Amino acid sequence: MARRRMVYEGKAKILYEGPEPGTLIQFFKDDTTAGNGEKHEMIDGKGVLNNRLSEHFMSGLNAIGVPTHFIKRLNMREQLVRAVEIIPLEVVVRNVAAGSMSKRLGIEEGSPLPRPIVEFYYKNDDLGDPLVTEEHIIAFGWATQQDLDDMVALALRVNDFMSGMMMGVGIKLVDFKIEIGRVYEGDFQRLIVADEISPDSCRLWDLKTGEKLDKDVFRRDLGSVSDAYTEVAKRLGVMPRQNGSTTGPKLVH
Structure with missing residues (x-):
């Protein structure tokens, strides 16, 4: 091409x-x-x-x-x-404490969470993609309350699908990041999953050994x-x- x-x-x-x-x-x-x-x-x-x-x-x-x-x-x-039209937010779903959540809250990495937790990060490399609240998102006009409700629903559906798929091949889905965008059909707007879903954007651990099968291997110099x-x-x-x-x-x- x-x-x-x-x-x-x-x-x-x-x-x-x-x-x-x-x-x-x-x-x-x-x-x-x-x-x-x-x-x-x-x-x-x-x-x-x-x-x-x-x-x-x-x-x-x-x-x-x-x-x-x-x-x-x-x-x-x-x-x-x-x-x-990408919404300038990274949507993170966490099933197990790891990475920045463990550091931020002092929770031991690997601790199961009581339920999947959805977090939002403002997409800005210069600021280090900071964690933001729904109040920030609505106040600064990045998304509406309806958008946020739809984004959470989408993220949790992705989590259900990905968790089941990974469990079936002996992998634990610890957490993942997605981006969500707007598409317009006439006057109607809907939200869809965009960007990518890969080991670059997920934490994946072997169910039996806990071996990391994601970008943490690179971040932490754990191998290939x-x-x-x-x-x-x-x-x-x-x-x-x-x-x-x-x-x-x-x-x-």
Whole structure:
């Protein structure tokens, strides 16, 4: 596919103008960052894995009636997605205390939470994506109360779907981050899941061993990010397990 005009470049993805009005091409890079870009490496093949994993999750959500921006995969690194007006919030759902929640509240990492907790973070790298309350969101006009109610409902549906899928392959969904965007159909607005869902945006722990299978491997220098993401892909059937040595990942087409 001929390269089109670049619309936006982030730390892990590039958005290009799509072939039809209202569409974009989302390209997954091999860049891996932590600490708002303070730590940065290129990990060969990571973009391919995240493209395939995000396709797997988004397709599954679409199939059960949870609307997403995903239309179809174009190749090993690119997806065709619907253009949306992104709400400037990261929506985080936590099932187990970890990461910033453990540090902020002094809760031991790995402690189960009494129920899934939904948090909102203002998307601003310069400020470190700070945690914000619903009062902040409404007061500053980032979203309405109805938007917030819809966002929480969407996030919890994603959590139910993802938790069940991961549990089925021996992985605990500790927490995850999604972004949500507005789409307009005439005068009607609705909210849909956008961006990506991948080990970059989830905390995934092996149910038996507690081994981390997500970007914390990179953040905390725990081993190979490629191996961790490949293991998730294999368990989900996105990338088959193979006997013997291989020269590189072979993904299911």
